Amino acid sequence: MFDNILVSAAVEKAEDISIGDAAVTAVFGYAVVFAGLVILMIVLYCTGAYFKSKDAKAKAAADAEAAKKQAAAPVVAETKPELPLAPGSAGHVKLFDVPDKEAAMIMAIVAEKMQKPLNELHFISIKEVK
Incomplete structure (x- = not known):
């Protein structure tokens, strides 16, 4: 019983809306969707930047460790260039x-x-x- 009342009220409301109101509603809907996409893009960009910096730090640490090992290793003459x-x-x-x-x-x-x-x-x- 209540479902029929809600559906009929929604149908009556949709018929009563003017073209200007529909345009404003559509533009507002598009703006919300695009704002969500922009926020998602910013979050993904920040996440990517975080992981890139994390990888760069790990690589720098590995390079420093390799340089320390190479400096500590004895110098061996190459046998055949x-x-x-x-x-x-x-x-x-x-x-x-x-x-x-x-x-x-x-x-x-x-x-x-x-x-x-x-x-x-x-x-x-x-x-x-x-």
């Missing part, structure tokens, strides 16, 4: 049961078939299939 790569070189190739001469021929054939310069190709390993 790493040779610089030639211009256009793609690094080292692992050869498995393949002589250097055959590997060079395979790389040259692949470069020829792909119509690419050899220094633009990157060979990781060459393995003989038995």
Whole structure:
């Protein structure tokens, strides 16, 4: 019984509202929604900034700890310095049961078939299939 009265009162009220009142109500509703979104955006930004600063502090502490350990560690002379790569070189190739001469021929054939310069190709390993 009361439900019918409330529904009919709401229907009558919706019919009585003017266009100006509806516009004001809509604008107010949009303003509330956008204000909520702005507040949510501010909260997320602040949370992100907090965690970034927390990570930066942890990284700085780890770097300081590593620097202390490195300063305390004895100095060891390097046995073999790493040779610089030639211009256009793609690094080292692992050869498995393949002589250097055959590997060079395979790389040259692949470069020829792909119509690419050899220094633009990157060979990781060459393995003989038995």
